[in-house]
Amino acid sequence: MQVDILITNIGELLPMDKKGPVRGKAMSELTVWHDAAIGIKNDQVVWIGSGDEAKVLEASNVMDAKGRLVTPGLVDPHTHLVFGGSREKEMALKQQGIPYLEILKQGGGILSTVRATQAASFEELLEKALFHLDRMAMHGITTVEAKSGYGLDHDTEMKQLRVVKEANEKHPLDIVSTFLGAHAIPEDYKNNPEAFLVYMSELFEPIREERLAEFVDIFTETGVFSVPQSRRYLMKAKEMGFGLKIHADEIDTLGGTELAVELGAVSGDHLAVTSDEGIEKLANSDTIGVILPGTSFYLGKDDYARARQMIDAGAAIAISTDFNPGSSVTENLQLIMSIAALKLRLSPEEIWHAVTVNAAHAIGRGEVAGSIAVGRKADIVLWDAPNYLYIPYHYGVNHANTVIKNGKVIFE
Ligand code: NIG
Ligand code: FE
16 A cells, blocks of 8 residues: 555554543543554545554655654644734733733723734734644644634624634634634623623624634623523524534633533533532533633632543543633643643543543534544644653643644644
8 A cells, every 4th residue: 555654663652533522431441552553645544553564555755753652633622712912911910819800890801802803904813823823733733623702893703703714724723613702791782791692693694604603602601691691692593503612610600511511512611610510410411521721720710620520420521722812821732731630630541532532522523633543634743752641741841743734744
């Protein structure tokens, strides 16, 4: 057989090819192959076998992995990729103990990024998004979800979504788009969140027509949108054919997790303060818990999602950076894997499921991303690490050695 790239001498290969989402105890059962080799032709994996068997292949390019760990490209299922400006000045406010929701109430936080995003041109936003995508790629991410939500008016929300579409066409990474018009309440609608949700829902039709987003998301939180408001808005989105996501139980326990389950959302995200009942419901549903421990860390909170209990109860969990300019400013999902180990007490085996196969399912890409298997697109990372335990262990730096997306080397 003739292949374009043959990766040989793989120390450990994690195929992550179980039919997912992988839930409960199964998250700690990891398949590891030693001395494996992978054949890639065009954009696909066409062959997987042992180093010995690989001798029958003819390859244009032989890539010696030199005993490295090889895994599927990471999937980041929750980011706020497109935004104007930055918020480094808020760090001092946080240090003074001013809560995140208080900064928002005073017109800062999300609303300050909204002003910067409204003021930015399409080209500026695109250039910035491509820069962040490059950073994600060099850290081993090959598929990413991206939300709007820094427009809060029709034109700017559409501008953000069109930037996502253009970035998806221009950049090798695959981007899955989510409409988060219901991310905060702008000044003009301060006393009328209901009317704001009606106004935002007017975009469902044009977004669907232009195929600008697959999912609709909402920030269900104190001072933002209540559970009944979120339910009405999301039901409308569901009727129009969108998949659903919720920023749920991030700061206050409102029951957003239960709402995600009730509405059959593909994911409930954050879940830092989900109730016992919410955990039970999540565990007995098809909704994936997308946990963002970097956000708890960055907001200096003691409330970390009870991911341990969620998995023990049988839930499927993914983890993500939540990359955004306010509550989690990092493109490095490897760092989040370390925080998940240290703060959520997830095992390395659970963490690898959470950033590959389960993360792919959390954005409707379970059949195409998050695994290495014959017939799949070749999204593969070679790591400067001898084994899979090593990535969460050695924290805060980039371990990606070579990143392959759709069969092409995009970082080395
Ligand atoms: O997921 N919680 C709401 N939205 C983002 C933060 C956005 C921001 O602070 O700019 C989050 O944490
Ligand atoms: Fe978020």
